[in-house]
Amino acid sequence: MAGPYTASQAMIPSGAHTGLQVNSGTVTISATTTAAAVVYLCQVPNGATIVDWQLYSDEYKMGVGQVLDLGTSACLSGLAAGFSISDSASSAVLQRNGRWEPDGNDALLPVRVSLSDDQSIDQNVWLTLKFTAAPITSLSTAIIRFNVFYTMNGMAGKSKIR
Numbered sequence: 199m200a201g202p203y204t205a206s207q208a209m210i211p212s213g214a215h216t217g218l219q220v221n222s223g224t225v226t227i228s229a230t231t232t233a234a235a236v237v238y239l240c241q242v243p244n245g246a247t248i249v250d251w252q253l254y255s256d257e258y259k260m261g262v263g264q265v266l267d268l269g270t271s272a273c274l275s276g277l278a279a280g281f282s283i284s285d286s287a288s289s290a291v292l293q294r295n296g297r298w299e300p301d302g303n304d305a306l307l308p309v310r311v312s313l314s315d316d317q318s319i320d321q322n323v324w325l326t327l328k329f330t331a332a333p334i335t336s337l338s339t340a341i342i343r344f345n346v347f348y349t350m351n352g353m354a355g356k357s358k359i360r
Contacts, residue, residue: 202236203227205344211322213243213350222345229339236271237327239344244313244321247353248346251277251325253298257333257340265330269359274328276309276359310355311348323360 205223223240242248251268269276278300300307313321325346333340 202238203231204238205240205342207240211241211243211246213245213320216349216351218249218347218349219246220345220347222343224341224343226339226341227333229333231329231333233329233332235329235332236274237342238271238324239268239327239342240346241322241324242311242346242348243350244311244323245352246311246348246350247308247355248277248311248348249308249353250347251299252345253327254343255340264333267326267328267330269326269328270311270323271326272323272360274326276357277306277325279306280330306357308353308355310353310358311360312358313360 203225205225208220208222211219211221221240221242223238225237225239227235227237253266253268265280266278267275267280268278281298311323313323325344327342327344
């Protein structure tokens with residue numbers, strides 16, 4: 199199956215709070231997932247500034263040369279562009295046996311989500327994961343978990359994504 203897959207979210211995000219917030223999603227993908235499959239991980243509200251993320255999988259290599267993009271449906275690589283989850287991780291992502299996170303040199307974070315200038319409209323955007331090659335699992339499925347940390351305090355971010 200090519201996807202798209204949609205994760206079960208921990209919550210529907212709210213833009214009403216100003217402290218550090220978290221949302222997460224869990225999804226099971228099948229061993230028959232194809233290249234270019236998209237996974238909808240979880241949502242963040244319009245105006246959120248993403249400050250960190252974590253990706254987990256019980257199948258931590260998913261094939262030789264597996265590369266992922268993290269972003270939104272409008273900007274597929276807005277959070278992490280082309281990072282390897284195979285034997286060696288790219289320089290912008292740290293890998294620890296099934297856990298990936300941006301390292302301190304990640305030039306993309308923090309990232310501001312900007313869907314429109316009207317912050318009074320309650321809008322959310324799905325964060326996405328895109329496979330560049332078909333994932334290979336040793337089982338019939340792989341479980342992927344994703345956490346995103348964001349704030350609604352007006353932090354500008356280094357860039358904006360839709």
